[in-house]
Amino acid sequence: MKITPTTLTLQQFFSVGNEQFLIPAYQRRYAWGQRQQRELFDDLRLLASGDTHLLGTVLFLSDTHKPGVNQLELVDGQQRVTTITILMRVLARRFEQDKKEKTAQKLAELLHCEGLDEQVLPKLQLGDLDHSDYLRIMDGGDISEVENACLSGAFEHFTEWVGQLSVDELNKFFHKLLNSASIIRLDVGAAKDAYKLFETINNRGLRLRPTDIIKNFLLGHASSLPAGTLDKVKDDWRKLIVALDGLDGLDGDDFFRQWLAGKLHRKVTMTKLVVDFKAYYLRRVQEAESMTEFLSSTMKDDENDDDVEDVAITGEEDEAAEAFVKIRKVKLTEFAKALRQSAELYAKLLCSSTESAKVNRHIANLWRIKAFQTFTWLLDMFGRESLDEKAKVRLLKALEAFMMRRHICEKRSNELETIFAGLTGIADEGYEEAVLEILREHTPDDDEFESSFASFPFVPAVIDRARYALEMFEYRAIGHKNEYYLADPDELELEHIIPKAADKASTKKDFGDWPSYLGEGWKAKHSKMLHRIGNMTLLADELNVVASNNPFLAKRKEYAKSNIQLTKDLVHLGQFKFKQVEDRSKAFAKQAVAMWRI
Template identity: 25%
Template sequence: MIKSANQYPVHTLFSHEGNVLYRIPPYQREYSWYKAQWEDLFEDLIEADSSHFLGTVITLDQTTDTFEGNILQVIDGQQRLTTLTLLLAAVHSVLKEHIEELDDDARTDVTNLGRKLVRKADGQPRVTPQKQGLNLFDYLKVLEEAGLPVEGERKPYYPSRRIAKCYRYFRSAIERLAETEELTETEAALKVHGAALRAVIVKIEVASHADAFVLFESLNNRGMPLSPVDLIKNHLLAESEKRQIMNVDQAFKHWNDMLTSLGDSYSTQERFLRHYYNAFKSELPDVPNASVATKSKLIRIYEELLEQNLTKLVDALVDASKIYGRINCVVELDQPTSLDRSFQRLLRAQGAPSYVLLMWLMSKQDDLEITDLQLELVADLLTSFFVRRNLTGYPQTYALTKVFMTTIEAFGEASGEDVVGVVRGKLSAVSSSDEEFRARLQGRIYEENTDVARFLLTTLAEDAMTKETKVDLWCQEKNHYVWTIEHILPQGENLPDAWQSMLGGKDVAAQVQEEQRHRLGNLTITAYNSNLGNKSFVEKRDRKDSKGRRIGYRNGLSLNAELATRDSWAARDIEERTKALADMVVARFPIA
């Protein structure tokens, strides 16, 4: 079944002297990783002490002519390999732009990096995506833009698709790394280059497609390998019994009490264990070479902590998990307090990295003499911070842990209102300015971050609601939001004649659509909007569903009040509404 299974560093898998090509078979889905996965990969590489483990790929040897080289068909792992090469392409582009600044050894590294991505002998890319979703065209275009000897073709809407976005994200991430760590762009690119090439991948080669699919199902459906949370639990149970501190049943009950507070999400459980160590590090036994609990260090950290004082640690974890579960809104409350509603907004603003700070503050609430109202102010500040951060990308994900840990260290003897002041000062120092925030708000926000766009629109709509007009804009049916983003000027191709006529003809309409469709002023919130689609503006405005519910712009939301009175929609209208909404958002989410 398995011909070979070996662990290789990336620089070996993509050896500049090698003759191996990786091809994605046509039956594979198109490239589908999003910004969250790009961020995780970049953060993990930067944080790794030595070589980061990137996971497993399954390949099938499809070589028919040895003179053409080894052709390996990628059965599993195409997302990882494609993203990794896009990261390396971004590194290559930065180094190529600064080639005059490099010494001879570094210039050789740039040449070799180019040959890792594109085979010298015939100019073929080491990884060849399939054509679905224009993946292959976009990938070749990225390589060409990165300064590699590949001829690409720019297809319509190329910048809007994921491969191009991924490449641009990594270019920006390298620039941010340089700013954050006070490096030159060249130094930052070389740091990423080294981390990426040191990373390791387990390459499993199988003999047939049948073997490949059986192995794929085994790896993905049988819980292999065990997660860090599982391994920490097993260590707790083993240590408890071995040292006769408590029996397995008692230890397991404590562990389950903790998980009950945290909910079923593995990512929440794993994040809690990292946040607990980072929040209370100064009060915990020393763990050598673990200034921060990263994913790669988590198992070692808890093995050492459990050996120091198992009972005390487990009791503290159970207590802290109750606080963390409340912050994370694990349980939906019948009568949430104002503070709980602030936690809900922070959750929806994707503010989970700040839970480390909130957990510490709530556990020390009596000592710090802070009220629930002051905690609410802190949560609202964090929401403003993450709205800005998730749209502008600054500070980067890997810098957030340091932001919140240094904030905890900065409290000193502060109490009461001074605690809020410390948080405000720390966040203001690292947050984007109002000017940069406003500029991003006036850009193509739907492309930049759809979740942020939806959060902003729903918040503006909720702020204007009264008890009589209150609507739950976050309700779901069949795991989908009922209320979703609606593009006023449709975003799809084949713009109907009514829209073309309104916008000044086919060519003008196409230009307006390309420039304006994803801007804040062209977005709103409606329910059941799959019924709106490419309909004319007036049809969208007046639309009702089969039950007589208004699902168009006359749906009662204040966000749509202006749209409900209009008869037309043009580029100038989008421009004006974008500026107005951007001003409202900047005022709604202050940081200073």
């Protein structure tokens, strides 16, 4: 392996006029937050005169330089390099404002490159998802149109911090940045060497995510195979990243953990995800037999394992389980394609954006119930061609009932991943009944569910679960025929009939004197009964309650205007105190037993 390490100041690092740094499309998006940006800024701002600061190592996959623009693939270091260029752009802008055009121009030249045709290009080119945002920032466009909040945040944070520097502090900071900060640049000529080095040198800053290690593992192996393999795997990886981008609160790590749990038919912990993935890969990919030096440098267990209950395997247990099944090994390109297709399906499921409106509604219900663990099984189930849409909808309905009962009865949630991973191993023949049988084994019985539902506290953390339950009760009350559905939460409020802050002056003004209405000792009962389902209903936000001496009668007048049957039913009550909350909760609980049944 030929490696050329060079220690460069930032001025030297950016000064080669015909080099462009290219962040490949398969890399993760820019993800540094304010903390990492502030640390970099303060490291330079507080650097003592005469001292130097090492910004770390960057790794380039580069070929022999030629005339024209040379694109160097930035294999590692893209987060820091992107951050530094945005900081340089902010500094240039400040110098422009201070009428120091010469200094601003010096920075601008470092941030661009050009070839023999004299066409000026940005020094750094980000991946497909981020590059338009990056250009908008670097070219002085409208920051409000930048979609990646981390990129816009970097620009806004640096603008604020640079703006706080005095003229003297600004000049010192500028010279420290270009002349006292240095980077160790590693140039590697072969792709297989670049990927092999990636994990070895990345031991600073934020720890590598499992997704990054898996990417490096796949691409590193692909780079050692015949021509064309690496390009195909790169393309599938890029599409995988695009598919998973933007999943609210989730990332590639969640996908790989749930996908692998479905393949191994057992729970996979995040701490053991990488080693379990590699063990699975070695047994399933034809070309894995050729992995020698690259494998030995990457096949390492996670040193920070504190998960005693779920001990990961290195292949022996899974191999024993597969001993009775003939394993069909596939080519790496086929493996990468199937992995990408699974990611695309996973994204559709999580975003409730399948081709079926019925399926999407049921998946949305699972989100409101808080059933993320189910997606291990859903990814497997929706990948089975043997199931038609009607069967999938039936299973989704059973899944809603299963999750509602377990959550309401407060069963251990850490059992769910094992249950759903186990469902992925069921054969196609007799599949639906086999799944239902297993779900029934782990479902609370009617008596436990009815008792728990009547007293369950639907606190703010699970308020979507209460809204889901009320909507299902409403559809049952009206004999729903799928002709229409209730409005979104933005237009339809979940109403606490007895208010949450009943004794506040503002509450008394808007909703009446509930403490006097509820009577002596109301406060102790209030905290116990407030979040029960019997104290809740659905109401359009345009229906405003007017205060009166009898607060429930005031609310009742507005409830009469509602089109929602559950809310209109409240009009028949002469009063609404804690007894009514309890009675209504018990009545709902009896309905719940009939509705959520497997």
